[in-house]
Amino acid sequence: MGDKEKVGILLIHGFTGNLKTLSYLKTQFENSGFIIEMPSLSGHNTDYRDLDKVKFEDWLDDVETAFKRLKEKTGTIFVLGLSMGGALALHLQANFKDIKGVILVNHALTLKKSLKLFFVPILRHFVKFIYDPGSDIKDKSKTGLAYDYISLNALYEFMKLMKVIRSELANVTSPLLIFKSLEDHVIPYESVIITLKGVNSDEIILIHLKNSYHVATEDFDKEVIFNRSIEFIKTLLKEERWRIDLTQ
Structure with a gap:
């Protein structure tokens, strides 16, 4: 049995990314008294080759399982997702109406258009991985936040996932806090x-x-993301009594 007076936050990382991309927020939220669940998505946080056999349904199962696990511990749940994690957060709220609010950070519902992406469904049968080192982060002191190779099979699954979640958007009804890097x-x-x-x-x-x-989430605006997220959560809970420090 969990503490139903506590507030939980489900943190979801992005495609080819790892748990380090959410480490700052995890620490700050935990220090503020939140119960945190942060799943490792299938094929991630190990070796880039592990992504090759993953299906997008595996990622849906990952976050649904983590949500249910968090629900056993807490009475109220928010979901925060980075990139593909944001798409998965929208999926959860579309299907589980007891999610209080959703926080999206550069969430992914489409990719930058390119001719290469058009050929991914076919090219993946001939090329397994492409070299794409580094993470898109302004703070160059931060490294090791993503795989250096991308599985084309996994990229294809990611594209299918975004299509599925776009079709679910009409079912999203909770308050949303959206962060978007210019x-x-x-x-x-x-x-x-x-x-x-x-x-x-x-x-x-x-x-x-x-x-x-x-x-x-690990860049120069990470404190902005945390502080505004706290404000968002505090506002949504202001009419209720919660045993948690939301004064930061």
């Missing part, structure tokens, strides 16, 4: 537009990040 070299601003047009949330807050690239 300079993001991975996910286009179109993902924000798709979200704004597609969801049925009555409350949506959009915050532009001016000093971070794609992996903003």
